[in-house]
Every structure is written in structure tokens, then in C-alpha cells.
Amino acid sequence: MIGARWREHWEELRRYPSALVGMAIIALLVGLSLYTVIAIPYSQALEKWRGGEPWQLHPVNAAPVWLDRLTGGREARTLIASSEDAEVEEVPFEGGRRLRIPLEVDYDYAGFPSELNLFLHAEGHPQRPFARLAWQTPDGREIALGGHRIGREDRISLSQDRALERRLGGLVPHVGLLADPEIEGEPQVLPGRYRLLLDAVVFDDTAGIDAELVLYGRVHGIAGTDHQRRDLSLALMWGTPVALAFGLLAAVGTTVTTLVIAAVGVWYRGWVDAVIQRLTEVNMILPLLPILVMVGTLYSTSIWLMLGVVVVLGIFSAGIKMYRAMLLPIREAPYIEAARAYGAGNLRIVMRYMIPRILPVLIPTFVTLIPTFVFLEASLAVLGLGDPVLPTWGKVLNDAQSQSALYNGYYYWVVSPAVLLMLTGLGFAMLGFALDRIFNPRLRSL
């Protein structure tokens, strides 16, 4: 019988296009979060989001690829030339060898790369090898990039070579090295095959040199990267389950406890009710966000602590007054009297007879509450009180804010988490509003 009632509600719900859209969005988000949780395990996501090593082959502040391609641009993606694919020429001599490692890239983007780095690994050398670098352009020019002694782990930032910059006529190396010398004024890319020739002398018979030339792009992946070279798609994807879990748990925690307390107050009356009422009034005066801020500053910004505080402060929320008004007439209903007559205990009446009665009215409120909490989490993160390790949408926004993303023109950095937040908000709100019209008897006739 209950199944039939729910089916009836479902039939009614289907008549609202906004409800269908809302449900589609929610399904999409749930699907995305399930995929994320399975594809990128929690610990791995945290480890990677901490930054550093895993991201060193990613460009800084690169825009999403699709954004550039959509606007007809041909900005560079990251190109990597590794010595593993190169044909190394070896010439042995007394006490060592001479290695010639050509690192080749085919460059045919319209825009210049954003940075040029050379990573060198030289393991097991008794003496540090020496390498001379030369840059060969498609039109046959050769630009010497100087010599280097190579450590075990070395990174040569060609982009920051000021002397080279002066030799290139004041152009930053990652522009100057790829520019067409024939064209005056604004530098243009000379497309074709570039080669970085690594002419190294090693003082060992077996140990070699691994080299990786990285031409960092200006676009990367579907979400771009941030100032720490981290791929934003990781945070955007992991933000989904975090936001949904936070919103759902907070909404469940606050509505259910509030409802139970309101029912207890109505049932027991007297001083219990009075205490609950006064507590509600006190709670109305306590400002939620400043208190969260205070807790975040003084204790910890762990998302679970925040969730706990939100739930605790939400227990005696203004909703109690609303539920109370709804429960008061139910208290006097004949079926409650019947339950008492057969000897039902207080707890049983509250939990089994009073609360289920107003649960349907609660569902829409519950659904519309979820985005409020999702945004609350984002708000805290924007204030810098986001969970210290977890990647969330709010933290992406916070990073963007602190790096003045809008001022620097990295719009994607702000827009993509914002769109996801908005999508979540809209999805739940649309469904909630439709549910409100179905479950709320006063609205049904309208």
C-alpha cells in the first residue's frame, strides 16, 4: 500500500519538467562521484593534491584544452621529449664516454609554450658528468645554451636563463627559441622539428644520463591547472563526493534531530517543551558562520568537525517552531489516543506515531537544504577554513581567489568550480521545489 502511494507521488513528480531536470543533474553528480571514488582512491587523491613531485610535468596556470579549441585557438599543449625514445650516440674514450642525446619535438602550435625545462637524471657516476646544450631550429640555426655540470637530479630552467634571454634579443627563452627570426615585431612561432642536442661527457663506462625536455603548454586537460601545477580536474572530481556527502549528512543530521526534538517537546509539554523553546531562541541568536569560523580557527578545520558543529547548531534551529506548529494538532488526533489506550510507551508514540505523520512534509525541506550545506562548505573553504587535506570545490575557489585568478584572467579557475556548485544547487533546488508542490497539501490546490 505504501508502495502504491510512492508510485502515485512518482507519477505526479514526472509531470514537473523541473523535477526531471533536477533529478537528471543529481543522477549525473552521483554518477560522477561514484566514478571518482572508484577511479581515484581517497588516499591517492589526498597524496596527489598535496602537490609537488607528481605534478612537475604539468604547466602552471594552463587553461582547459577545450576552451581554447572552442574559441579557435591553437595554444600549445605540453610536449615532452625523453632520452628513452632518442637515439643516443656513444663515443668511448679513455676514462669515460661521450654521449650525444638528441631530444626532438615536433612543434606546430600557433602559440608559444609557457615554460621550458630540462630534467636530467644521472645515477651512479663517480664524477659529475658535463653536458653542453645546443638548440637546433627547423630552419637550421643552432643556438648554444651553455654547459652544465649534471648532478644526480637536475633541473635546468631554460626559461629563467637571463643571459640566454639577452642573446635572444630580449625575448623570454621559451618564446625566443621557437620564434621565426624572419618576422619583425610580434614574435611568431616557426613550426617544425626542434632539437635539443645534449652533448655530454661522462666519466664512467656504463652509467648513462636520462634527459627529459619539457615544453610546458598553455592548455591542459579538461579543467586546466593551478598555480602549483596541479590538475584542477582532480579537485573538481573529488569535490563532488565531498560536497554531496557533506550536504547530505548535514541535512539528514539537522532535519532528523530537529524533528525528533520538536516531537519530544510537543509530546511531553511542560518544562521539556519550555526548555526546548528557550534553547531555540538562544540558538537563533548564535551566529552560525562566525561560530564555525571561530571553531575553525581555534580547533581544526577538518571537514568532519565542521559537519559536527553544523549539525549541533542546526538541532535547535528555527525549524523546531515550524514542526511544532505541525505536530500540535497531531498530538490530539484520535489515533494517538488509540495508541495510548493499547498501552504504547511515550517513546513509541513519538517515534512511531507522531514523526512518520509529518515526514512527507519534511522531504522537500530536506532536499532544498542539501545545497545550502554544500554552499556552506564552499563558503568556509573560500574563507580559508577548508579541510586542510581534502580537495574540494571551495578550496579551488579559495586558491583562485588568493592568486587573483580573475585579475590575471584565469577565468576557468573560478568558473568551473562555480558551475559545479551552481549545478548542485540548481539540481537539488529544482527537485525540492517540485516535491514541495506535491507533498505540501496547501500548495497542491494552487
Added chain:
Amino acid sequence: MNDSPMAPPPRRGLLRDLRHMLLFAGKRLVALLLTVLVGVYLTIVIANMGGQVDELRLVQIRSQAAEAVRADPAFQDLSSEERNELISRQVSLEVERLRLDQPFVVRSVDYLQRAMRLDLGRAEQMHSDRGSREVYDIIVERLPATLLLFGSANLLVFFVSVFAALFLSRRYGSTLDRSVIALAPTSAAPGWFYGIFLILLFAFVVPVLPAGGMVTAPPPEGRWDYAASVLRHMLLPLVAMFLSSIFISIYSWRTFFLIHSSEDYVEMARAKGLPSNLIERRYILRPTLSPIITSFLLMLIGLWSGAIILEQVFNWPGLGSLLFQAIGHRDTPVIIGGVVIFAYLLAVTVFLLDILYALLDPRVRIEGGRR
């Protein structure tokens, strides 16, 4: 329920109303003070759980004592050992005076009465623009900016939504009505969220308005220029708050009015052939005024907290961004002071609206608030 159209004798009625009003206001004031008391006490307990406040005060006392001893020429020729001993003696005296050696329960009462008197202590690192280190001064300096922005935004949203809702409830089912309902879910996002987009659009893509702040730097000389500059800076945050709450409030008011306009007495008035604006004023708006005020109060309370981030996003020099800066500096006294001030503001809001409520609801006025 004796809401008869027969007016009671004017003078006696007025006096009686006044007496009842005062009685009611007094009762509410006492009740609210008690609630603030409990609220602030809870804040203190939360803030003190980590022992932060105590440690902080100890540090403060120690530095004050050290400073006093060092600055006093009478102690100049003491050896450093003697001086240290003097300092520690003074610290222990002060600790005893402030009863820091007593259990927290006793001391919390002391904090409480200081907080209630708005004696919020001294900031650790922050100072007001005038250079004062008193938390109270820092907060009071920021208050007008918050009041200006949020006061105007709230009033705007409130009046526009109530009148738009009245208008829509008359045209129930029209395209306009349906489109406003369809837009209602957009209010799921808070004001700061729209703020980000507004800044993006109007300050960077089409740079016509300032991205943040309250006045241009340096502030304009003339009073009118100053006001115009503030207005220009206020526009975007105002629009952001407006956008984030206007549709939901129109929606809820419209539903509210629709429910009330199907009441029997309204149908009756319609049947009598009264003009529709009279029906609206006297039969729909008048009896629903108290719930309208209540929800205005709830909206205000909601917006107070939303203010923090909006101010931060727009760099508006109000209480919210102060709190944000205090987080940055880990300046605990300022944070706690901010919470206390917020609690007071909320209480004042509740009190004002209680009084308004009483003025509007004849039952309160006539029966003296016996509920």
C-alpha cells in the same frame, strides 16, 4: 479576538496600549538579554575549550607586567634577575586579581559579564584604522559599512519581493508568474557566489564598475563625490545579494498571498464587489502583516551570517571582512568579539521586530503580550 471595528474611547485606549506596549517591550528585553547571556556564555565556553582565552590573557598579563617594569625608571638599576623576579611577582598578583588560578566555571562568569558590557579586550595583532588596539574600537569602526550594505540590500529585497509577489498573485498562472517560479531555484546559491560572476562580468570582461572596496583610493574630497563613489562600489554587492534572494522570496510571498487570498473573508469581500486594491490592502496585507514581519526577521538573521563572505569577495570593509582578517592573523580576541557583536546584532534585530510585531498585532497591544 475582540478585533471589532468599534474603536475604544481614544484617550484611555491610547494610555492602556502604551502601558501594555511598555510592559511587553520590557518583558521581551529581559527575555532577550537572558538569551544573549546564554548565547554569549556558550560562545565563551566554545572559545575557551582549547584554553585559548586563558593562555592569551596570561601572555597579555606577562607582557604588560614586563613592559611596566621596564618602562618604570624606579626599577632601572635592578639586575635582570631581580627584575625578572619582580615581573613574575607582578604576574602572579595579576593572575590572582583576575582569578586565573580559579576554576573555569567561576572565571567564565567573569568573562561573561565583561563580554556583556562589551569590554572585549585588546587585539593581539590587529588595530583599527585610527590605531586603537581595543577590539571594541576595531569592531565599531567596521560596523557602519556592514550596516549600510546589508541594511539597504535587505530593505530592497524585502519591499521589491513583497510588492512583486502581490502583483504576481493577482496574475497567477501567467507567463511572468511561471518564469519567476522557474527562476526560484537559482536562490540556492548565496550572494557571494553571484558576486564572483558579477565581478568577472562587470569589473574584468566589461570594466565599468570597481571590483571591490568601498571608495576609490584616495577617497574623493567632496561629500557628494564621496557618496557617489561609495554608491558605485556598493552596486555590485547589492546586485549580488539582490539576485541571490529575490526570486526565492518572491516565490514564497506569492505562495503565501495565494493561500491567504483564498480565505473565506477575502472571497466575501470580493463577493461584496470591493475594489481589488482595497481587498489587497485591507483583507490580504493587513492580516498577514505579522507573518511577513516574522519572515523578514528570519531573512535578516540569515543575511547577517551570509555577509561575511560577500564582504570578503567584494573587499568591503565591514564586520565580515574584519572577521576574515582576524582569521588570517589568528587574532582570537577579535574573533570572539566579532561573534559577541553578531549575537548582539541578532538580538537587537529580534527585539526591534518584536516591537514592530506588537505594534501590528492588536492582540499584543491590547492584552499586554500574554501569549
